Amino acid sequence: MEFDVVIVGAGPAGLSAACRLRQLALDTETELSVCVLEKAADIGGHTLAGTIFEPRALDELFPDWKNLDSPVTCQVKRDETWLLKNATTARRVPSMLVPSSLDNKHNYIISLGDLCIWLAKQAEQLGVEIFTGFAANEFTFADDGSVKGVITGDMGRDKNGVEKDNFMPGIEIIGKYTLVTEGSRGHLGKQLIEKYQLDKDADPQHYGLGIKELWQIDPDLHQPGLVIHSIGWPLAEHGATGGAFLYHIGKDQAYVGLITDLNYQNPYLSPFEEFQRLKLHPAVNRYLKGGKRLAYGARTVTKGGYNCLPKMVFPGGLLLGCDAGTLNVAKLKGTHTAMKTGMLGAEAVFAAMALTRYQANEDIKKVTEQVSKQCPEQCLEHFTLLYEASWVYQELYQSRNFAPITHRCNTMLAVTWFEQNILHKSLPFTLHDSKPDHCQLQKVTRSTVITYPKPDNVLTFDRLSSVFLANIQHDADQPNHLKLTDPNVPMCTNLPRFAEPAQRYCPAAVYEIVTVGQEVKFQINAQNCIHCKACDIKDPSQNIVWTPPEGGSGPNYSGM
Missing domain, CATH: 3.30.70.20 (Alpha-Beta Plaits)
Structure with a gap:
């Protein structure tokens, strides 16, 4: 199967790229075929995040999104940050001492899966073809070594690899350009980084493991729009770093979760058990008592930030969103940055295709003005120009010291507070974290061996x-x-x-x-x-x- 653009992954970056490509095509009356591959059986099936959502990129992609029945409806009404000192005590951090990047005014509490379902609907209405249940297993390469597409996995093999009666071989899906947007630690993105040495000038990437539950809670305890973040206990008790969250959404429901930085040292530490302990703290269980757990999930978070970003341009395509690591860890948000990189990627690809196919068209010339002197095979370098001129680059650059600081000690947030609340810019040096x-x-x-309590099957499981x-x-x-x-x-x-x-x-x-x-x-x-x-x-x-x-x-x- 052949398309102009193949996108791997129906997350916020991939779907935003698909929508933007088709918007550009429709605006210029250009023939452009776009395919999105998603390994989950349904859109949103594998999508998991916090999620506090900043709508900046959505405002740009669909300015009238509020009139399009979007799932972005629960606006943040109250924002609290707590320091959990031990298993029973906590202290609220005064707002004036919280880094300004953590201010969630004008943001929303959402289900990222629901947002992706909505984005997929918009993409299909724009003419994007979306195939769910197809995992892109490997790349296919052109003679010059560039990526020319992907090959989906075989279906219908038994555990020994023998073909069963329902066997279907993988399909080669070829595109003029391939956008890789699989999310955190994508297996294809990992191969690209290694093959083309995209990270040779970057620090090693760093990750956190986010574990999250959805709870139905007592209506008397529910406060729609309440956002609570915490640091300290339980992770600090074992010398680990990370943070917890509790978000009240609609329908008397709440998200509760813990992100454990995966640079922890004690091999006996269990992020899952630490999350169970978190729910026993009075600052958390006061909202969960009498409630019922509805859903559970876990996902790694690519959180190294600007210093760990690989090059996002490779021969034949782009590596975008959390697959590259564009999460703004200082804001604890990555959806808006993933969407924006997807949109920038779409504009760069469209410019590259326009340069080779429509050089005589005056409207297209305006889009490709900055790269009009480049050779067609170099046109994806236009992405770097767009990216470095964008607000997403400025966000990531200004917060480049946040991850190295918090990896050393959560209490060093004072340095980040000084950067953001006093200087309103980053310090004139860059900290690094070079140990994977x-x-x-x-x-x-x-x-030290860590012994965890048995679950009570009420709050802990x-x-x-x-x-x-x-x-x-x-x-x-x-x-x-x-x-x-x-x-x-x-x-x-x-x-x-x-x-x-x-x-x-x-x-x-x-x-x-x-x-x-x-x-x-x-x-x-x-x-x-x-x-x-x-x-x-x-x-x-x-x-x-x-x-x-x-x-x-x-x-x-x-x-x-």
Whole structure:
């Protein structure tokens, strides 16, 4: 199948790019075919984020979005930041001491999945073709080494790779340009960065693991538009960094979650169990008591910021949104930046195509004025010009010190406060964090064992009951999508050195050390995978490689 532009991933970046491409095509009466591939069975099925949403990019993409029945309706009404000192006490941080980037006035609490469903509807009305349940497994390359498209995964193979009766081979989908927008730690984005050395001038990327639940809470306790962020306990008790959130949305519902920075050192730490402990704190459970948990999910967050950004231009396409790492960690928001990079990518691709196909058209010449002297094969460099002239670049550059500061200690937020509230710009130097997350774990001989309480099944729960609420669809009789580079590493290296941390950092009980007869072995329960990618990031031996399972497999988040 051939298209002008192939977009991998129906998240906010990919869908915004698709919409903008078709808007430009319709405005200039240009023939332009756009295809979006999404590995989830349905749009939004694999989409998970906080989410406090800044509508700046949406204002630009659809200026009349408020009249288009969008799901962006719950405006922030109250904004609080708390320091949890220990398991029972907390202190509210005065507003004047909170970095201005965390001011959520004029922002909204949304379900990112619902926003993507809405964006997909707008894209289809503009003429975009969207294919769900198709995982882009690998690239296909042109003779000159540039990306010319992707190949979707085979469907209908059993766990040994043998073709079943319903076997369907993968499809080669070719585009003049390919936009890769898979979200955090995308498997294709990871390959692009390595193949074209896109990160050779950047710091190592850094990640957090976000775990989130949707709760139906007591109407008397519900305050629509209330936003609460917290730092400190429980992570600080174990020398880890990160933060928690509690957002009150409509319908007497609330989101509660914890983001654990994946640079933590103690191999006995479990982000899932830390999240369960968080819900026991009086500052949190006062809103959850008497409520009911409705949904559960987890996803990594690409949070290194400006210093860790790879080049986003590669031969044949662009790497955009959270796949590149455009989240503004100082704002704790990445949807608006992902959307904007998608829109800029669309404009750059359209300019490149216009230069080669419509040089005689005066309207198109205006769009391509800055690159009119470049060769067609260099036209995607126009993206860099657009990006560096945009507000998204300014946002990321001005907040470049935030992640390195918070990775050292949450209490160093005073430096960020000074930058944003006093100077109103960044300090005239750049801090760096050059140690990858997977290199941070200490050996067990230097670590303290952490014992977590058993779940009460009221506020706290176990992994398996949580995974059930992720609505996983996964045929167990398919090839394992979680690959071990060396099958001996978990038991021979990771277990004696790090007590095999995969059984604790995974929030879905995918990895276990089990005893079968006389044998103790490392077991992978791939059917539990909720596609968070923590294993691909945090494994100290970098021995686990996450690849897409059969198209349509994985969680099916609703309202998250």
